Every structure is written in C-alpha cells, then in structure tokens.
Amino acid sequence: MIEYKGVTKQYPDGTTAVDTLDLTVSDRGITVFVGPSGCGKTTSLRMINRMVEPTSGAVLLDGRDVMDGPAAALRRGIGYVIQQAGLFPHRSVLDNVATVPVLSGQSKKAARTRAAELLEIVGLTQEIGRRYPAQLSGGQQQRVGVARALAADPPVLLMDEPFSAVDPEVRERLQDELLHLQLDLGKTIVFVTHDIDEAVRLGDKVAVFRQGGVLAQYDTPAEILSRPADDFVAGFVGRDRGYRGLSFTDDDGLDVEPLPTVEVGGTAPSAGWTLVTRDGVPAGWAPPGSGTEAGQLVPGGSLHTRGGALRSALDAALSSPSGLGIVVGADGRVVGAVRAGQVLERIDAHRALEESQPTPVAGS
Numbered sequence: 028m029i030e031y032k033g034v035t036k037q038y039p040d041g042t043t044a045v046d047t048l049d050l051t052v053s054d055r056g057i058t059v060f061v062g063p064s065g066c067g068k069t070t071s072l073r074m075i076n077r078m079v080e081p082t083s084g085a086v087l088l089d090g091r092d093v094m095d096g097p098a099a100a101l102r103r104g105i106g107y108v109i110q111q112a113g114l115f116p117h118r119s120v121l122d123n124v125a126t127v128p129v130l131s132g133q134s135k136k137a138a139r140t141r142a143a144e145l146l147e148i149v150g151l152t153q154e155i156g157r158r159y160p161a162q163l164s165g166g167q168q169q170r171v172g173v174a175r176a177l178a179a180d181p182p183v184l185l186m187d188e189p190f191s192a193v194d195p196e197v198r199e200r201l202q203d204e205l206l207h208l209q210l211d212l213g214k215t216i217v218f219v220t221h222d223i224d225e226a227v228r229l230g231d232k233v234a235v236f237r238q239g240g241v242l243a244q245y246d247t248p249a250e251i252l253s254r255p256a257d258d259f260v261a262g263f264v265g266r267d268r269g270y271r272g273l274s275f276t277d278d279d280g281l282d283v284e285p286l287p288t289v290e291v292g293g294t295a296p297s298a299g300w301t302l303v304t305r306d307g308v309p310a311g312w313a314p315p316g317s318g319t320e321a322g323q324l325v326p327g328g329s330l331h332t333r334g335g336a337l338r339s340a341l342d343a344a345l346s347s348p349s350g351l352g353i354v355v356g357a358d359g360r361v362v363g364a365v366r367a368g369q370v371l372e373r374i375d376a377h378r379a380l381e382e383s384q385p386t387p388v389a390g391s
C-alpha cells in the first residue's frame with residue numbers, strides 16, 4: 028500500500044508542485060493521477076520512488092517511509108515507465124528488457140530467457156527482440172518500456188503518460204493490453220495522464236489534481252463522472268466527456284501561431300520555455316533559464332499533426348509543459364503551436380454549427 032501523508036513539494040524556485048497531499052493507493056489496483064499540465068501529477072508520482080523528495084510530509088510504502096534506507100533498494104521493487112519509453116538506443120530490444128535483471132545479479136542467459144517471455148507477454152515477436160529501439164514503431168517502443176519495467180517483477184509499477192506519444196488508435200490498443208495484463212499480474216499501478224478518457228478507462232480509482240498541486244477529488248471513475256466534487260472537476264471531466272466526437276473532427280480553421288525554436292545545443296532566448304529541435308523535428312522543451320543540450324530537455328507532450336483531429340490538438344496543448352501544443356507537418360517538422368483556449372474556441376464553434384443544423388427525427 029502506498030500512502031501520502033500531508034505531502035508537500037516545493038521546488039527551490041518557490042513553486043509549490045504538490046500541496047499537502049493525503050491519499051492512499053490501494054494494492055493491486057490501477058490508480059490514475061489526472062489533471063491539466065503542471066498540476067503536480069509527475070512530482071507526486073516521482074515521490075514514490077524518490078526521484079523527487081518531499082519538502083514535508085511522508086510517502087509510505089507498506090507502512091515504511093520511502094526516505095528510510097537506500098534509494099536503490101526501494102527502486103528494485105518499483106518499475107517505472109515513461110512517455111518516450113526511455114530505451115537504450117544502442118542495445119537490442121531483448122537486451123533492453125534484460126538490463127535491470129543482469130544489473131541486479133541474474134545471469135545473462137536467465138535474464139534473456141525471461142526477457143523473451145516478457146516480450147511475448149506484451150505482444151512482441153522474437154524477431155522484434157533482435158532489433159534496435161529506433162527500428163520500432165512508437166507503440167512497439169511503449170510495449171518494450173512496459174516489458175522492461177516488469178523484468179524485475181516489481182510489485183509496484185509507476186507509469187508516467189506512457190501512451191501519450193502514440194496516436195489515439197494505438198493508444199486504445201495499449202490501454203486494452205494493459206488492462207488485460209493487469210488481470211494476470213495484479214500489480215499496484217500508479218498511472219499519470221492528462222486525458223480524462225484514459226483515466227476513466229484504466230483507473231480503479233482516479234485522483235483529479237488542479238493547479239497548485241491540490242487534490243480536487245479522489246474517487247472511482249463512476250463517482251467522478253456522476254458526482255464531480257466541484258466546478259473545476261465538473262469542467263475538467265464534463266468538457267472532455269462532451270468532446271469525444273472530437274476524434275473525428277479535423278482541425279480546419281484552427282489558428283496555428285508561429286513558434287520560435289532552436290536546434291539542440293543552440294542558444295535559448297532568455298525568457299520562457301523553448302522548443303528544441305533536431306533537424307526541425309521536436310526533441311524536447313528547455314525549461315526557462317535551462318540549456319538546450321539533449322540531457323537538459325523535458326519530454327514535450329503529444330504532437331499534433333496539422334490537418335489531424337481537434338482532439339489531438341487539445342491533447343497536444345494540455346500535455347505540453349509550456350502550455351503550447353506543438354503542431355508538426357506530415358514530415359514531422361515543427362510548423363507552429365496551438366493553445367488549449369484556441370482549440371476550445373474551435374470546438375465551441377463546431378458545436379454551435381452542429382446544433383444549428385436540424386437533427387433527423389427518428390423514423391423519418
């Protein structure tokens with residue numbers, strides 16, 4: 028069992044990322060942290076495996092403060108899956124999955140045998156095991172990320188927006204697979220997303236966060252949908268619920284604003300977030316005041332391909348750490364940015380148009 032007891036995290040610049048969080052994650056279920064970008068989901072998640080340390084309060088794992096004892100021992104029991112899968116580019120897929128067990132003392136042969144089984148469990152063939160990560164699709168890379176996190180058979184699995192960089196269809200398939208896998212595995216999973224549909228689909232319990240790192244509601248999906256605790260939750264949940272049709276509405280007429288970018292290693296302008304590119308393709312965001320080398324970048328949320336669905340434009344804006352959703356062309360290069368407000372305006376306009384058209388009468 029994971030318990031947050033009055034947990035606050037303040038970063039050195041004074042940002043309160045998480046504010047007095049009290050929450051209990053039950054064993055062997057999927058608990059989803061959901062909310063708009065910057066509301067403290069990732070910080071809350073990372074306090075479980077001590078990648079971030081609380082300023083005050085405590086996170087308990089099976090009754091024990093995670094800050095007691097060595098971090099390495101704690102992390103052996105906690106798998107971690109992130110958005111871009113974070114695979115080692117120069118190792119084969121099979122060796123990516125076998126890495127942690129080998130590091131923790133298993134023989135290479137045993138680790139590889141288990142890795143091959145795990146690849147099969149997440150739906151990948153042996154042939155794929157011999158490839159390198161760059162030779163895989165986004166969805167396949169995410170499956171490898173899941174297999175790797177499971178390799179050490181940890182009781183706890185932390186998943187930070189693991190499926191948000193893949194297109195909606197693949198995302199749904201990965202969600203199904205995770206639910207299916209969980210039936211057998213029964214892990215304690217904490218899953219971060221900004222997508223309420225994903226939260227409701229996957230979560231046994233859902234924690235909705237608001238700006239300032241405040242927990243707005245913690246409940247079952249059904250309760251959250253039918254009895255939102257306040258206007259914020261109602262807006263967050265209701266808006267998305269009404270917008271499911273967006274997956275089929277294209278972004279025609281959406282204003283794309285120019286977005287200045289710099290290439291990796293270039294000089295960032297002094298203020299604000301900077302989008303860093305490699306040959307024009309997004310590589311990540313440089314936070315305000317940070318450098319633009321690859322290791323300094325924050326992964327950039329999902330991308331919206333110009334001409335794609337409004338839903339993906341909204342996703343891009345909500346998942347971006349800068350609040351600017353990245354729009355790319357068919358060649359993957361940056362063409363500009365969209366803000367959530369602009370997408371919502373288009374959605375409202377679209378809805379108004381639909382409502383002004385007569386609805387067919389049943390039986391006519």
Ligand SMILES: Nc1ncnc2c1ncn2[C@@H]1O[C@H](COP(=O)(O)OP(=O)(O)OP(=O)(O)O)[C@@H](O)[C@H]1O
Pocket residue numbers: 038039040042043044045062063064065066067068069070071221346347348
């Ligand atoms: N290392 C850091 N230093 C200073 N501020 C930070 C740092 N990491 C995160 N923050 C800030 O803390 C707040 C919470 O960030 P966090 O990443 O936990 O939110 P989030 O809800 O996971 O957002 P996202 O969906 O964009 O990942 C934000 O205002 C963010 O800018």
